[in-house]
Amino acid sequence: MATHPGPLTAAPPAIRTSRLVRRFGEREVLREIDLTVGAGEFTALLGRSGSGKSTLLRALSGLDHGVRGSGELAVPERVSLSFQDSRLLPWLRVLDNVVLGLGGRRAEDRGREALAEVGLAGRERSWPHELSGGEQQRAALARALVREPELLLADEPFGALDALTRIKMHGLLRELYERHRPAVLLVTHDVDEAVELADRVLVLEEGRIAVDLAVDLPTPRSRRAPRFQEYRDRLLTALGVHPEPVPSEKNDA
Amino acid sequence: MSETLSRARTATAPPGTPGAPPRERADRPAPTGSGAAPAESARQGHRPRRLGPGRAVPFGRLIGPVLLVAVWWLSSALGYLDPRILSGPGTVLATASDLVSTGRLQDNALVSLQRAALGLLFGVLAGVLLAVVAGLSRSGEYLVDGPLQIKRAIPSLALLPLLILWLGIGEQMKVTVIALGVAVNVYINTYAALTGIDGRHVQLAESLRLGRWTFLRKVVAPGALPGFFVGLRLGVTSAFLGLIVVEQVNATSGIGYMMFQAQQYAQSDVIIVGLVAYGIFGYASDALVRIIERRALSWRHTLAR
Numbered sequence: 123m124a125t126h127p128g129p130l131t132a133a134p135p136a137i138r139t140s141r142l143v144r145r146f147g148e149r150e151v152l153r154e155i156d157l158t159v160g161a162g163e164f165t166a167l168l169g170r171s172g173s174g175k176s177t178l179l180r181a182l183s184g185l186d187h188g189v190r191g192s193g194e195l196a197v198p199e200r201v202s203l204s205f206q207d208s209r210l211l212p213w214l215r216v217l218d219n220v221v222l223g224l225g226g227r228r229a230e231d232r233g234r235e236a237l238a239e240v241g242l243a244g245r246e247r248s249w250p251h252e253l254s255g256g257e258q259q260r261a262a263l264a265r266a267l268v269r270e271p272e273l274l275l276a277d278e279p280f281g282a283l284d285a286l287t288r289i290k291m292h293g294l295l296r297e298l299y300e301r302h303r304p305a306v307l308l309v310t311h312d313v314d315e316a317v318e319l320a321d322r323v324l325v326l327e328e329g330r331i332a333v334d335l336a337v338d339l340p341t342p343r344s345r346r347a348p349r350f351q352e353y354r355d356r357l358l359t360a361l362g363v364h365p366e367p368v369p370s371e372k373n374d375a
Numbered sequence: 376m377s378e379t380l381s382r383a384r385t386a387t388a389p390p391g392t393p394g395a396p397p398r399e400r401a402d403r404p405a406p407t408g409s410g411a412a413p414a415e416s417a418r419q420g421h422r423p424r425r426l427g428p429g430r431a432v433p434f435g436r437l438i439g440p441v442l443l444v445a446v447w448w449l450s451s452a453l454g455y456l457d458p459r460i461l462s463g464p465g466t467v468l469a470t471a472s473d474l475v476s477t478g479r480l481q482d483n484a485l486v487s488l489q490r491a492a493l494g495l496l497f498g499v500l501a502g503v504l505l506a507v508v509a510g511l512s513r514s515g516e517y518l519v520d521g522p523l524q525i526k527r528a529i530p531s532l533a534l535l536p537l538l539i540l541w542l543g544i545g546e547q548m549k550v551t552v553i554a555l556g557v558a559v560n561v562y563i564n565t566y567a568a569l570t571g572i573d574g575r576h577v578q579l580a581e582s583l584r585l586g587r588w589t590f591l592r593k594v595v596a597p598g599a600l601p602g603f604f605v606g607l608r609l610g611v612t613s614a615f616l617g618l619i620v621v622e623q624v625n626a627t628s629g630i631g632y633m634m635f636q637a638q639q640y641a642q643s644d645v646i647i648v649g650l651v652a653y654g655i656f657g658y659a660s661d662a663l664v665r666i667i668e669r670r671a672l673s674w675r676h677t678l679a680r
Contacts, residue, residue: 185581203582209575213597213674222593223585249674265583 133161135196136273136305137182142193144177144186151177153329154193159322161272162303166310166320170361173326175309176277179203182307183275198272202265202304206278208258210250210265217246220265236264239301240294256287260294267298273305280315292319296341313361317353318343325360333360462644470644471651479633484652487618487629491656493550495614498557502606506562510569511595523562531556531613532620544625553617557610564609568602569595601675604668611660615653 137159144152151174159165169175180186181195183203210219221233237243240260242253250258259279266274279295280288296319299306310316316323317337325333337353344350355365444464450456451463458466474480505523508515531552542548572595580590622631630649637645 183582185578205575205579207575209579211576211579211594211597213600213672214593223580223583223589251674269583 134198135159136161136163136198137307138194138196139182140194142178142181142191142195144174144181144189144191146177146189151329152181152191155329155331157324157331159273159305159307161305163322164299164306164308164320165322165324166308166316167324167326168310168313168316168357168361169326171311174329175326178326179275179277179307179309182273198305200269200271201273201275202267202269202271203275204262204266204277204279206281208250208255208262210258210261212250214250215246216242216248216250216253216261219250219261220268222265224268232268233264236268237261239267239298240264254287255283256291259283259287259291263295263298267302270302271304273307276306276308278309278311280310280312288315293342295319300341313354313357314345316357317350318345323353323357325357327360333357458643459641460643462647467644467647467651470642471648474645474648480648480652483628483630483633484656487622487631487652488656490546490549490621490629491553491614491618491660494553494617495557495610496554497550498554498610498614499561499607501554502558502561502610503565503603505558506565506569509562510566510599511591520566523559523566526555527559527563531559531617535620535624539624549618549621549624549626552621553614556613556617560609560613561603561606564606565599565603568599568605571602572598600671604664604672608661608664608668611664612657615657615660619653 135158137157139155139157142152142155142157143150155178167175167178177186177189181189181191182197183201184197185203210216211222214222217230217233217237220236221229224233234243234246237246240263242257242260242264245253245257245261250261253261259282262279266276276295280291283291292315306320308316308320317339321337323333323335323337324331325335327333333356335353335356339347339349339353358365447456447461448464451458451461451465456463462470471480505519509519509523510516534555535552538548538551542551576594576598580594585593618629619631622629623635626632626635630652634646634649637643637649
């Protein structure tokens with residue numbers, strides 16, 4: 123149903139689920155999801171609230187103990203998860219937050235490198251609350267990256283940021299992605315964000331993947347490009363929002 | 376828009392009033408004339424009335440205590456106070472230096488402090504241990520929390536008769552009474568802090584795949600520390616409360632014993648010296664805990680700045 127051709131590489135897929143079901147009480151939140159995300163693929167997951175986005179993400183990150191369900195699920199060993207809030211521990215300095223739980227003698231050096239990469243060199247000794255919202259989110263990104271993930275799961279990481287910071291973070295995330303090439307699953311409710319960043323966009327609807335759309339645009343992407351608008355309108359329609367001129371065609375991948 | 380409005384307001388005021396500065400007007404009695412009322416409301420519309428307390432005066436807090444001592448001094452100097460009821464400050468100071476020079480005050484204070492410190496030590500250890508057992512495991516919670524919540528409802532001092540029956544009237548009983556009170560305070564607050572660890576932090580720890588030990592060290596312990604300190608401060612208070620009570624029970628040493636003896640001979644000066652000593656102990660120990668707390672929670676300290 124929702125298998126995407128993707129780039130044909132030798133590497134095993136970063137996510138493979140088959141007939142994945144998750145239930146809360148009687149309600150089936152995820153209904154037999156078959157999803158394959160290739161290694162190094164940047165995928166965005168859209169959906170209205172209650173469509174099951176967070177449930178899917180938690181299932182993929184293995185944080186949904188106690189939730190009933192069935193199906194098969196395979197993810198790589200190194201998975202990083204980033205949250206809507208930066209979720210830095212307030213009692214650990216920035217560097218200690220980044221390397222939290224990281225073993226090995228070089229952990230601190232790697233943490234420093236990761237912080238430098240997100241533009242936070244020199245802030246290693248700061249307390250999290252001394253950083254701005256955007257800087258906190260960048261520190262969280264460093265914490266995710268320092269683990270060299272094969273799969274990065276991001277749950278609306280820019281949801282709590284102001285518009286200007288958000289634009290900068292989009293650029294940073296794409297840049298880091300291109301340098302490290304993890305598979306990314308970005309959960310968002312911002313259609314523009316999805317089309318701008320991802321090479322493939324999924325729309326989740328009532329626990330099923332309703333749309334699976336490859337975004338074939340060169341990067342960096344301009345939101346004003348006509349083809350950008352085209353993708354955007356198609357996705358908005360799929361989400362039940364009708365953009366100004368209603369496009370008739372609906373993707374039924 | 377607002378300019379025309381204020382001009383309209385001044386127009387309704389009778390001549391003479393608009394020029395008066397606001398401070399003067401506030402001191403004046405309420406206007407009784409019919410013409411003054413609109414002018415008053417117009418002026419209040421300009422600047423909101425301050426509702427909070429006024430500016431702080433340096434060392435203003437000392438005014439009350441200093442006044443109290445002054446009244447005490449004056450009334451005993453003028454002979455209003457019978458020395459058998461309450462000795463004057465001069466007598467108290469003389470008695471204190473007397474007690475210090477004979478070594479009686481230090482010896483008794485040392486005994487009292489030792490009791491409080493031992494009770495505090497055992498109480499804190501027991502409180503933390505029980506809180507960790509109850510806070511980190513379900514079976515521990517089921518076994519430990521119930522009895523301790525029941526114990527919380529019974530004041531430690533109510534257990535005194537039983538403890539005297541079991542342990543006699545020696546040091547063992549005294550330290551146990553103090554430790555019981557401390558342990559309950561430390562337990563209640565530390566346990567609440569442990570079970571109140573932010574679920575989002577737990578989720579983070581799981582997503583980072585922290586080991587159990589790292590999780591306890593980096594997430595649980597620092598997260599529960601503020602609650603522990605609340606318990607510790609209450610525990611210190613309760614340690615001195617317990618100390619005062621147990622020193623009234625067949626003690627042969629300690630500040631309480633010294634005061635109890637003075638009561639027999641109507642030496643109100645010695646009793647006051649004892650009270651002051653208790654006060655200094657309580658204040659100093661609380662200040663000490665606050666300093667430790669500030670060190671341990673330095674990340675929080677900068678937050679409040």
